[in-house]
Amino acid sequence: MYPFHWVPAAGQRHASLAEKPVGCAYPTGTQVETLCQQEVSADNSEVAWLWGTCAECNREARRLAGVEP
Numbered sequence: 153m154y155p156f157h158w159v160p161a162a163g164q165r166h167a168s169l170a171e172k173p174v175g176c177a178y179p180t181g182t183q184v185e186t187l188c189q190q191e192v193s194a195d196n197s198e199v200a201w202l203w204g205t206c207a208e209c210n211r212e213a214r215r216l217a218g219v220e221p
């Protein structure tokens with residue numbers, strides 16, 4: 153498993169290193185710090201998972217996963 157989790161928030165799919173609450177996702181309204189250094193409020197609605205991936209989080213996630221861009 154990778155050390156980060158994807159979290160839809162503020163219109164984009166971000167990634168975060170924040171500890172996940174029990175379950176499979178951050179509940180809507182959870183304040184998380186993203187890999188792109190933003191403090192966002194998670195949105196766990198179904199449509200939120202269809203948002204585009206944050207480019208900066210994607211780049212950082214790939215780096216953490218050891219995958220070269």
Ligand SMILES: [Zn+2]
Nearest residue numbers: 166188206209
């Ligand atoms: Zn981001």
